[in-house]
Amino acid sequence: xxxxxxxxxxxxxxxxxxxxxxxxxxxxxxxxxxxxxxxxxxxxxxxxxxxxxxxxxxxxxxxxxxxxxxxxxxxxxxxxxxxxxxxxxxxxxxxxxxxxxxxxxxxxxxxxxxxxxxxxxxxxxxxxxxxxxxxxxxxxxxxxxxxxxxxxxxxxxxxxxxxxxxxxxxxxxxxxxxxxxxxxxxxxxxxxxxxxxxxxxxxxxxxxxxxxxxxxxxxxxxxxxxxxxxxxxxxxxxxxxxxxxxxxxxxxxxxxxxx
Amino acid sequence: xxxxxxxxxxxxxxxxxxxxxxxxxxxxxxxxxxxxxxxxxxxxxxxxxxxxxxxxxxxxxxxxxxxxxxxxxxxxxxxxxxxxxxxxxxxxxxxxxxxxxxxxxxxxxxxxxxxxxxxxxxxxx
Numbered sequence: 518x519x520x521x522x523x524x525x526x527x528x529x530x531x532x533x534x535x536x537x538x539x540x541x542x543x544x545x546x547x548x549x550x551x552x553x554x555x556x557x558x559x560x561x562x563x564x565x566x567x568x569x570x571x572x573x574x575x576x577x578x579x580x581x582x583x584x585x586x587x588x589x590x591x592x593x594x595x596x597x598x599x600x601x602x603x604x605x606x607x608x609x610x611x612x613x614x615x616x617x618x619x620x621x622x623x624x625x626x627x628x629x630x631x632x633x634x635x636x637x638x639x640x641x642x643x644x645x646x647x648x649x650x651x652x653x654x655x656x657x658x659x660x661x662x663x664x665x666x667x668x669x670x671x672x673x674x675x676x677x678x679x680x681x682x683x684x685x686x687x688x689x690x691x692x693x694x695x696x697x698x699x700x701x702x703x704x705x706x707x708x709x710x711x712x713x714x715x716x717x718x719x720x721x722x723x724x725x726x727x728x729x730x731x732x733x734x735x736x737x738x739x740x741x742x743x744x745x746x747x748x749x750x751x752x753x754x755x756x757x758x759x760x761x762x763x764x765x766x767x768x769x770x771x772x773x774x775x776x
Numbered sequence: 777x778x779x780x781x782x783x784x785x786x787x788x789x790x791x792x793x794x795x796x797x798x799x800x801x802x803x804x805x806x807x808x809x810x811x812x813x814x815x816x817x818x819x820x821x822x823x824x825x826x827x828x829x830x831x832x833x834x835x836x837x838x839x840x841x842x843x844x845x846x847x848x849x850x851x852x853x854x855x856x857x858x859x860x861x862x863x864x865x866x867x868x869x870x871x872x873x874x875x876x877x878x879x880x881x882x883x884x885x886x887x888x889x890x891x892x893x894x895x896x897x898x899x900x901x
Binding site: 577578579598599600601624625629670671684685686687688689 | 809810814815817830833835836837838839840841842
């Protein structure tokens with residue numbers, strides 16, 4: 518079981534770049550397959566920004582599909598490899614980080630603090646105020662709802678109206694521990710989720726704002742990771758693995774219904 | 777109190793070998809770093825685990841981590857009560873929080889005794 522800061526997982530001396538991938542909105546299964554391929558294969562730390570077409574619901578890895586029988590027919594549903602609760606993916610800024618665990622300091626909680634504080638700063642530059650949940654009833658250690666955004670837990674990003682960012686991780690690999698970190702920042706509130714805070718509560722969502730937010734997010738994440746952003750593309754091997762995982766795992770009903 | 781007859785691997789799983797049966801769990805160090813455990817997935821009896829490969833998964837609040845087997849063999853027992861009593865991992869990580877018992881075929885290559893494992897943990901900080 519990999520933990521942060523294992524000696525075997527120390528980054529290479531020359532590891533200074535953060536590959537940045539900006540993808541068009543895509544099918545839920547493909548999105549999760551690409552992230553899994555990046556976790557497995559990416560040779561350099563990678564930040565991927567993407568969206569969802571059609572809009573979809575992703576379940577946390579351990580959640581039971583039977584708990585979502587009330588979703589409308591035809592809803593696109595996928596099981597993530599990361600933990601946490603289910604998310605309605607509508608108009609949001611979704612990102613994944615696939616990188617050596619050694620690039621994130623301390624334990625799991627500390628890694629959330631680092632990344633979430635970076636996002637707080639990125640949002641502040643566009644006039645959006647939020648903060649990490651640190652005390653009070655929103656700081657419960659264990660979520661009690663099936664929905665990620667309904668019950669903020671410690672260090673989640675919240676506003677006065679609710680939770681603004683959903684985050685989850687998967688950690689893997691014994692010899693070189695690695696992390697896949699998922700983030701879902703709500704731009705416009707999805708239907709049927711009145712409990713969700715959204716960027717649109719504080720600033721109008723324009724195409725210009727989306728572009729600026731991408732830029733600021735990349736800037737703040739690279740800063741806290743001590744890396745330099747480098748626009749890039751997926752490799753042929755990553756695409757091949759993503760295609761295989763998409764068919765065999767994420768589009769496979771057996772995977773969705775495994776719990 | 778940690779028994780002195782355990783072997784460890786760097787990824788923080790332990791095993792206790794008694795004849796041809798190995799009992800496997802995760803260390804107190806691992807439990808203290810994960811904290812707030814919420815879900816556990818263990819292999820079915822009769823399945824095979826392989827040294828160095830994942831045999832299960834554990835979710836702490838907002839991170840799913842793989843569990844890696846220190847040995848190769850067939851699963852004889854799985855601690856079915858542990859998933860509903862994850863606090864056992866904090867209370868008795870080397871006792872009632874054992875995860876699986878395996879009919880031993882082969883040990884992993886890099887297993888450590890307790891002293892070497894302590895040094896490994898200390899190096900991690």
